[in-house]
Amino acid sequence: xxxxxxxxxxxxxxxxxxxxxxxxxxxxxxxxxxxxxxxxxxxxxxxxxxxxxxxxxxxxxxxxxxxxxxxxxxxxxxxxxxxxxxxxxxxxxxxxxxxxxxxxxxxxxxxxxxxxxxxxxxxxxxxxxxxxxxxxxxxxxxxxxxxxxxxxxxxxxxxxxxxxxxxxxxxxxxxxxxxxxxxxxxx
Numbered sequence: 001x002x003x004x005x006x007x008x009x010x011x012x013x014x015x016x017x018x019x020x021x022x023x024x025x026x027x028x029x030x031x032x033x034x035x036x037x038x039x040x041x042x043x044x045x046x047x048x049x050x051x052x053x054x055x056x057x058x059x060x061x062x063x064x065x066x067x068x069x070x071x072x073x074x075x076x077x078x079x080x081x082x083x084x085x086x087x088x089x090x091x092x093x094x095x096x097x098x099x100x101x102x103x104x105x106x107x108x109x110x111x112x113x114x115x116x117x118x119x120x121x122x123x124x125x126x127x128x129x130x131x132x133x134x135x136x137x138x139x140x141x142x143x144x145x146x147x148x149x150x151x152x153x154x155x156x157x158x159x160x161x162x163x164x165x166x167x168x169x170x171x172x173x174x175x176x177x178x179x180x181x182x183x184x185x186x187x
Contacts, residue, residue: 020076020086030143035074037136038157042067044129051122052171059100059167063160066093073153074140089153097159104166108175118179119172126168133161 011017016024017032025032042064049060069087076086117127137157143149169175 020072021079021082023077030139030146031074031077034136034139034143035071037132037139038067038071038074041129041133041136041160042071044125044132048122048125048129051120051125056122056167056171062096063163066156069093070153070156073150074143078148078150088150089156091152091155094152094155094159097156097163101159101163101166104170108166108169111175111178112180114181115169116179116181117168119168119177123168123172123177126164126171130161130164130168133157133164137161 012027015027017027017029018024019031045060045064045067049057049064052060066089070089072087073089076082078086117124137154140149140154140157144154169178172178
């Protein structure tokens with residue numbers, strides 16, 4: 001369990017930070033970028049939650065907790081025989097996202113156009129979270145190009161961006177208030 005008694009340590013004053021296994025790396029390290037983008041996604045979901053209630057808020061609360069799991073996964077490189085077993089994203093977390101996407105999407109009509117971020121405040125913030133989530137995914141893939149990354153973590157962040165898109169549509173009156181892209185409309 002995490003126990004923080006002092007918030008600043010001065011340990012990062014020279015541009016270094018500690019990973020979950022205690023290894024010191026540059027704050028510009030790709031791994032730090034990846035879990036930083038996950039953290040930013042989580043913060044935006046916190047903004048979304050200011051505009052929703054009920055089951056939507058419960059779903060987003062679960063996702064926020066999952067995103068801390070994802071951050072813990074990403075900040076701890078895989079090593080043989082670790083002193084403490086690291087927290088990892090598991091397939092059941094991905095499966096839950098898929099089930100919720102399917103449930104939400106079953107109430108939406110098919111898209112005939114791309115949609116623009118907008119509509120309700122919650123939907124707008126969800127689109128912002130989706131774009132940051134996609135950036136996190138790109139960073140995680142770049143990290144996976146150079147070192148091992150948990151495949152369930154990659155799947156989770158990929159599925160989450162889809163989830164955020166579908167939920168954004170759902171919160172726009174089940175897609176009725178989506179803002180549609182009109183190609184070349186301002187020529």
